[in-house]
Amino acid sequence: xxxxxxxxxxxxxxxxxxxxxxxxxxxxxxxxxxxxxxxxxxxxxxxxxxxxxxxxxxxxxxxxxxxxxxxxxxxxxxxxxxxxxxxxxxxxxxxxxxxxxxxxxxxxxxxxxxxxxxxxxxxxxxxxxxxxxxxxxxxxxxxxxxx
Amino acid sequence: xxxxxxxxxxxxxxxxxxxxxxxxxxxxxxxxxxxxxxxxxxxxxxxxxxxxxxxxxxxxxxxxxxxxxxxxxxxxxxxxxxxxxxxxxxxxxxxxxxxxxxxxxxxxxxxxxxxxxxxxxxxxxxxxxxxxxxxxxxxxxxxxxxx
Amino acid sequence: xxxxxxxxxxxxxxxxxxxxxxxxxxxxxxxxxxxxxxxxxxxxxxxxxxxxxxxxxxxxxxxxxxxxxxxxxxxxxxxxxxxxxxxxxxxxxxxxxxxxxxxxxxxxxxxxxxxxxxxxxxxxxxxxxxxxxxxxxxxxxxxxxxx
Numbered sequence: 001x002x003x004x005x006x007x008x009x010x011x012x013x014x015x016x017x018x019x020x021x022x023x024x025x026x027x028x029x030x031x032x033x034x035x036x037x038x039x040x041x042x043x044x045x046x047x048x049x050x051x052x053x054x055x056x057x058x059x060x061x062x063x064x065x066x067x068x069x070x071x072x073x074x075x076x077x078x079x080x081x082x083x084x085x086x087x088x089x090x091x092x093x094x095x096x097x098x099x100x101x102x103x104x105x106x107x108x109x110x111x112x113x114x115x116x117x118x119x120x121x122x123x124x125x126x127x128x129x130x131x132x133x134x135x136x137x138x139x140x141x142x143x144x145x146x147x
Numbered sequence: 148x149x150x151x152x153x154x155x156x157x158x159x160x161x162x163x164x165x166x167x168x169x170x171x172x173x174x175x176x177x178x179x180x181x182x183x184x185x186x187x188x189x190x191x192x193x194x195x196x197x198x199x200x201x202x203x204x205x206x207x208x209x210x211x212x213x214x215x216x217x218x219x220x221x222x223x224x225x226x227x228x229x230x231x232x233x234x235x236x237x238x239x240x241x242x243x244x245x246x247x248x249x250x251x252x253x254x255x256x257x258x259x260x261x262x263x264x265x266x267x268x269x270x271x272x273x274x275x276x277x278x279x280x281x282x283x284x285x286x287x288x289x290x291x292x293x294x
Numbered sequence: 295x296x297x298x299x300x301x302x303x304x305x306x307x308x309x310x311x312x313x314x315x316x317x318x319x320x321x322x323x324x325x326x327x328x329x330x331x332x333x334x335x336x337x338x339x340x341x342x343x344x345x346x347x348x349x350x351x352x353x354x355x356x357x358x359x360x361x362x363x364x365x366x367x368x369x370x371x372x373x374x375x376x377x378x379x380x381x382x383x384x385x386x387x388x389x390x391x392x393x394x395x396x397x398x399x400x401x402x403x404x405x406x407x408x409x410x411x412x413x414x415x416x417x418x419x420x421x422x423x424x425x426x427x428x429x430x431x432x433x434x435x436x437x438x439x440x441x
Contacts, residue, residue, distance in 0.1 A: 082224055121348030122348075162406055253400060254403065
């Protein structure tokens, strides 16, 4: 995982992009540490961060990052509810399920920043949700500072 | 589809409202071009746009706008998971499924603006999700400029 | 339900936290009035409010607050789709379903503020979604003012 942008951050408004290589067809990748690093470099103390996934078969969600079994059970449930093959699918690429899962998780999330830290709950982490990997994915990150 | 507000846009903060006539009980209407037009008129270069649906049987999502079969398969899957009639529904209007689908898609989405353009992925479009049409729907659009 | 912070609100940016005691395993608690009270105290006229739930078995959604049967049918449908016990769950706490439901509803929502009022649709209310109660829950509220 690496930043496409240099570490120098001229404007709090500047969008940064993370690039993430996923390894599985469906997988949650914890990007919490990378988000906090972008906030550190921005020197923004208060505000919020918008995390945006510019893909249609991947999404982003916030959920538990303590016990990896939670992510396992999330993926298991999404696979059970939305199987890869189902009667009536028309999209020829064989990834209709991936598109549905992406919309269910959503293409963005927001987290409050206070004292230059992400205000996450004790057990929360921010996950890129891969539903049609492995692929090289992008995550756009935009910080809004509040005076 | 038309803007209720005049083209003159006195403040970047001003909320604008799109009005959209849907044609089916459930349907996704691509509103990407209308959003870009509002951004053009606002002359905002960097920031974000909040797209908000003030209805409880409609939502908004971002997904593929290249192959219409993707939207077909999304609607098909939502119908399969959440049928119009199910044992135990109490709401007397016969649209409990529409309310559930609205919450699953969500009532708002956000997109980053850079260089006065929506920062969407190659295949992404923004969709109003109708789940209890046909109706005349509103979509509120608020731009936040970042210096 | 009570505010942890004093009523005095030094900066529009300051985050406030609601504390909410839930009563059931799964339940939607309408927090619309409390959000409007925070906006009133902030004296912000235009902008938006970010409502953020720092938990992994609770979420937030916007849906109908006129007929309580709608919330009943939402909870019923989520329970049917994601049962508490399912083959293959690994997470040992017995609340894998709660984590899935939290991600489906999402950990945050945003509402536009105009004329110091939440811009909600006629039938919309903002709900804390409890999926593993009863518990004492927090909801972070951050207002962004737009000039």
